[in-house]
Amino acid sequence: MEEILNQYCKQDNPGLLLLSMPTGFGKTYNVLKFIHSNYKEFAKQKRKILFITNLKKNLPIDELKKLFIANGNEEDFEKYVLFIDSNVDPVIKNLLNIEHQIPDKFKN
Numbered sequence: 001m002e003e004i005l006n007q008y009c010k011q012d013n014p015g016l017l018l019l020s021m022p023t024g025f026g027k028t029y030n031v032l033k034f035i036h037s038n039y040k041e042f043a044k045q046k047r048k049i050l051f052i053t054n055l056k057k058n059l060p061i062d063e064l065k066k067l068f069i070a071n072g073n074e075e076d077f078e079k080y081v082l083f084i085d086s087n088v089d090p091v092i093k094n095l096l097n098i099e100h101q102i103p104d105k106f107k108n
Contacts (some may be wrong), residue, residue: 001030009034009049028060036067039080059083 008017019027035049042049044066053059068077 002034005030005034019101028071032064032067033058033062036071039076043080 005017008014019031031051035051036098039049051059061081064081065074065077068074068081
């Protein structure tokens with residue numbers, strides 16, 4: 001898998017790489033390793049690495065951050081990693097915090 005990522009992603013204009021392998025094949029682990037190992041090189045080239053998934057559990061952002069911290073690069077994590085949440089998640093997460101601000105006529 002590492003060889004696939006290196007050969008494909010280091011091309012001049014690689015485009016989209018779809019990894020459709022069975023569960024447990026190591027896709028997420030290898031992609032995180034690739035991101036952590038190559039983010040500086042890609043940043044120098046003004047290139048981006050995008051990891052897109054439809055399941056949040058497939059994006060272990062905390063595991064990626066631990067890789068950066070373990071190597072003393074926590075500032076790089078904050079500088080180079082962007083996590084974009086879906087629109088509904090912040091609403092659900094914060095609804096209870098603002099419930100008292102919602103007029104009663106809208107609650108029913």
